[in-house]
Amino acid sequence: MVFDVSEESTLVVTISPPEKLDKTTVVRGLSCEWRGQTTEYEGQPVLVIENKHCRAVVAYQGAQVLEFQRRGHAPLLWLSEASNFLPKRAIRGGIPLCFPWFGQHPTDPSILSHGFVRNLPWTLYHVTEDDSGHVLTFTFRDNEETRAIWPHAFNAMLEIRLGQSLELKFSVANVDKKPFDFTFAFHSYFAVDQITQTKVVGLENTPFFDQLAPEKGFHQLERFPIEFHAETDRIYQRATGEYQIVQEHSKQRALIDAPDCSSAIVWNPWIEKTARLGDMDKDAWQNMLCVECGKVGAEVVTLGVSKVVSFTLTLASSFPEESLI
Numbered sequence: 001m002v003f004d005v006s007e008e009s010t011l012v013v014t015i016s017p018p019e020k021l022d023k024t025t026v027v028r029g030l031s032c033e034w035r036g037q038t039t040e041y042e043g044q045p046v047l048v049i050e051n052k053h054c055r056a057v058v059a060y061q062g063a064q065v066l067e068f069q070r071r072g073h074a075p076l077l078w079l080s081e082a083s084n085f086l087p088k089r090a091i092r093g094g095i096p097l098c099f100p101w102f103g104q105h106p107t108d109p110s111i112l113s114h115g116f117v118r119n120l121p122w123t124l125y126h127v128t129e130d131d132s133g134h135v136l137t138f139t140f141r142d143n144e145e146t147r148a149i150w151p152h153a154f155n156a157m158l159e160i161r162l163g164q165s166l167e168l169k170f171s172v173a174n175v176d177k178k179p180f181d182f183t184f185a186f187h188s189y190f191a192v193d194q195i196t197q198t199k200v201v202g203l204e205n206t207p208f209f210d211q212l213a214p215e216k217g218f219h220q221l222e223r224f225p226i227e228f229h230a231e232t233d234r235i236y237q238r239a240t241g242e243y244q245i246v247q248e249h250s251k252q253r254a255l256i257d258a259p260d261c262s263s264a265i266v267w268n269p270w271i272e273k274t275a276r277l278g279d280m281d282k283d284a285w286q287n288m289l290c291v292e293c294g295k296v297g298a299e300v301v302t303l304g305v306s307k308v309v310s311f312t313l314t315l316a317s318s319f320p321e322e323s324l325i
């Protein structure tokens with residue numbers, strides 16, 4: 001959805017506080033009486049949030065959710081035990097946000113992949129807490145460093161709702177004097193018991209591009225849920241945004257709902273690529289799976305001057321008898 005700045009989206013464009021905050025505890029910065037706790041993962045500042053619904057860990061860098069676990073459930077997300085947590089280096093796991101480009105830079109392959117916002121610190125702008133859980137709001141603005149590699153003025157906001165499910169709302173405002181194009185993805189890493197016994201449901205009959213066999217082009221289709229027997233790196237387009245990760249020996253499913261995201265990426269690096277990545281243990285490919293939602297490839301977003309666009313992602317772990325999303 002794209003709004004005019006004059007309407008609902010003033011919050012994102014001006015980064016001004018919401019008018020009314022009934023029944024919530026509001027804190028700014030870190031001097032707060034709320035059950036969030038700032039700590040560090042190997043020098044990287046993170047927030048640990050616990051409420052009656054869940055436990056979560058969120059890094060200031062990239063406003064990246066690193067861990068999410070609903071009470072009584074297994075962890076939903078995978079976080080590499082070999083991630084180095086160095087400032088300005090991508091953290092392997094959780095939900096990195098790829099923006100303003102996904103994958104290789106559109107014109108210069110020497111520039112870092114998946115954009116820059118996952119590598120830079122965001123500002124914790126606002127926190128609310130009520131019976132349904134916590135909402136953390138992080139903001140990010142262009143600066144001299146970002147303009148040197150992407151010459152556009154923008155404001156971004158990520159609202160993270162931590163309750164029975166995990167909900168992310170990513171908004172971008174164009175505060176420049178000309179339109180700009182971007183691609184992006186919620187690059188979610190899910191924890192799985194064993195990748196060879198895991199399926200992804202919801203991408204059947206959806207055209208995909210195999211990044212490992214680019215010569216085959218874009219019009220491959222499969223009729224059945226995706227199974228994993230080798231390295232997998234696919235970009236789906238015109239997708240519904242609604243998927244499930246189903247595991248053979250576990251009743252727990254991961255439910256994914258991203259109604260505004262028509263692109264999906266499914267990635268598992270398998271044995272050799274894992275060995276090439278410096279921040280994954282050699283067997284870790286067996287216990288992780290990325291099912292990412294966004295706008296990538298040909299599904300570029302063009303954002304006009306003074307326009308704001310928002311995308312939501314809801315993730316939940318669920319047992320078959322429940323329906324959360």
Ligand SMILES: O=P(O)(O)OC[C@H]1O[C@@H](O)[C@H](O)[C@@H](O)[C@@H]1O
Pocket residue numbers: 090113114187211233234265267290292
């Ligand atoms: O190592 P990075 O930059 O975090 O990227 C990891 C993977 O991210 C996936 O989204 C891509 O489809 C893969 O091609 C890529 O290898």
